[in-house]
Amino acid sequence: MAISRSTYGTRRLAFVLFACLLIALFLLPSQSQRLLQYVGGPLGQVLSLPLAAFSSVDHGISETWNGYVALQTVHEENRQLRRDIDLLKGQNNQLRESVAAAQRYETLLNFKQQAPSQTVAAQVIGRDATNWYRGMILNKGESDGVRPEMGVVTPAGVVGRIVKTNSTSSVVLLVTDPNNAIAGVVQRTRDEGIVEGTSNGRARLKYIPLLSRVQAGDRVVTSGLTGAFPRGLSIGGLTQVEKSEGDLFQSAEIEPEVDLSKLDEVLIITAPYEDAEAAQKLLQEIHGDRKKP
Amino acid sequence: MKFLLYLLLALVVVPFQTTLLHYLSVFGVRPDLGLVAACLVGFLGGELDGLILGLILGCFQDMLSAGDLWINVVTKGGSGFLAGLAGRHMAHITPAVMTAGLAIISCLSSAVFLYSLNPAGLDEVWLGVRSTIVVQAGLDAAVGAGLYLLFRQRWSDDRMVTEGTL
Numbered sequence: 260m261a262i263s264r265s266t267y268g269t270r271r272l273a274f275v276l277f278a279c280l281l282i283a284l285f286l287l288p289s290q291s292q293r294l295l296q297y298v299g300g301p302l303g304q305v306l307s308l309p310l311a312a313f314s315s316v317d318h319g320i321s322e323t324w325n326g327y328v329a330l331q332t333v334h335e336e337n338r339q340l341r342r343d344i345d346l347l348k349g350q351n352n353q354l355r356e357s358v359a360a361a362q363r364y365e366t367l368l369n370f371k372q373q374a375p376s377q378t379v380a381a382q383v384i385g386r387d388a389t390n391w392y393r394g395m396i397l398n399k400g401e402s403d404g405v406r407p408e409m410g411v412v413t414p415a416g417v418v419g420r421i422v423k424t425n426s427t428s429s430v431v432l433l434v435t436d437p438n439n440a441i442a443g444v445v446q447r448t449r450d451e452g453i454v455e456g457t458s459n460g461r462a463r464l465k466y467i468p469l470l471s472r473v474q475a476g477d478r479v480v481t482s483g484l485t486g487a488f489p490r491g492l493s494i495g496g497l498t499q500v501e502k503s504e505g506d507l508f509q510s511a512e513i514e515p516e517v518d519l520s521k522l523d524e525v526l527i528i529t530a531p532y533e534d535a536e537a538a539q540k541l542l543q544e545i546h547g548d549r550k551k552p
Numbered sequence: 553m554k555f556l557l558y559l560l561l562a563l564v565v566v567p568f569q570t571t572l573l574h575y576l577s578v579f580g581v582r583p584d585l586g587l588v589a590a591c592l593v594g595f596l597g598g599e600l601d602g603l604i605l606g607l608i609l610g611c612f613q614d615m616l617s618a619g620d621l622w623i624n625v626v627t628k629g630g631s632g633f634l635a636g637l638a639g640r641h642m643a644h645i646t647p648a649v650m651t652a653g654l655a656i657i658s659c660l661s662s663a664v665f666l667y668s669l670n671p672a673g674l675d676e677v678w679l680g681v682r683s684t685i686v687v688q689a690g691l692d693a694a695v696g697a698g699l700y701l702l703f704r705q706r707w708s709d710d711r712m713v714t715e716g717t718l
């Protein structure tokens with residue numbers, strides 16, 4: 260089949276256009292990012308219409324498929340049971356966290372009773388546009404008060420954090436993505452570390468002190484020391500602890516608590532603590548308590 | 553006019569990619585319809601058409617991806633441009649040529665993504681190549697060749713739209 264021939268002028272125009280784009284992106288990265296973000300605002304609104312339409316088709320397909328394959332009643336019952344399990348997991352984890360905290364910090368018990376975080380419920384409407392990031396698209400954006408760096412959870416545990424927003428939707432980077440980092444703490448030993456995603460779709464707790472006695476089966480929860488998540492939200496369970504000779508820290512593989520492949524609804528934490536001053540006090544008290552012999 | 557057409561195409565392709573394409577995933581990897589569309593238009597319409605469509609698609613994809621805002625713009629725009637350059641040097645495009653061309657461009661585009669992720673070592677590079685680049689290249693090539701065969705009548709000589717009317 261013959262192909263169309265472009266004229267020398269258009270070829271040159273295309274080349275100049277692409278060269279200018281590359282130069283702008285590499286020489287003025289922050290300015291060009293800002294420009295792209297600025298352009299993205301109105302484009303996001305335009306894009307939200309077909310996105311919502313395709314998303315409803317997707318939900319329709321999955322609903323119909325699940326209904327026919329697994330029979331309607333069984334599917335509904337299963338869904339209800341899953342919801343219950345998620346809720347119970349969340350409650351169970353909170354209770355464990357409460358017990359652990361009570362044993363160590365009696366004085367902080369009052370703070371543990373503080374009001375829960377402010378959250379916004381959102382629906383998962385799509386997956387990351389590329390194969391290179393583990394992300395999901397949510398149907399809530401800046402108009403609903405969602406901002407980058409906010410935490411995303413389900414009753415069972417941590418899902419990830421918001422990395423991009425436009426007026427009607429937002430992108431959440433999952434806890435299993437290697438670019439994600441969340442401050443975590445081992446519930447039993449109270450050793451802190453950083454939870455990062457791995458290439459194989461799991462997560463890893465890094466920078467565990469060398470003398471720590473963490474072991475497989477220990478649970479990891481959010482430490483609350485970063486802004487996105489309150490303390491005590493479940494991240495997952497340790498499956499394997501690695502201690503290499505010569506390393507300054509241990510690391511451990513985590514099986515995430517939430518099944519990230521089957522998410523439909525999530526909660527976005529818009530304010531990790533109801534009262535920011537109380538949170539600040541809590542942090543100060545934790546640090547003060549650690550300094551005591 | 554063509555610009556509007558490309559805009560409409562992007563408004564269909566990108567939401568489709570993010571919402572429904574997971575049904576076609578192989579080993580968790582989905583074909584990149586944005587890349588396929590930019591390459592097809594580049595191959596058959598020329599560098600400028602490929603570049604423009606690639607930039608629009610890339611811009612939309614960046615908005616719905618957790619990566620940096622530039623990466624899809626550059627890779628999709630570059631892919632369309634590169635496909636246009638490649639298409640200019642070919643007298644006839646056959647499905648086999650289209651398949652090979654798409655696979656190569658997909659690999660190049662994926663290599664940019666892999667590089668941007670700063671892999672920690674050779675193991676991670678190899679994992680990225682094995683688990684994503686090769687599979688995606690195969691899927692992109694297959695989808696591109698399929699679309700080309702499906703629509704080849706539309707691109708027959710007498711219906712060819714010449715570039716420059718953008």
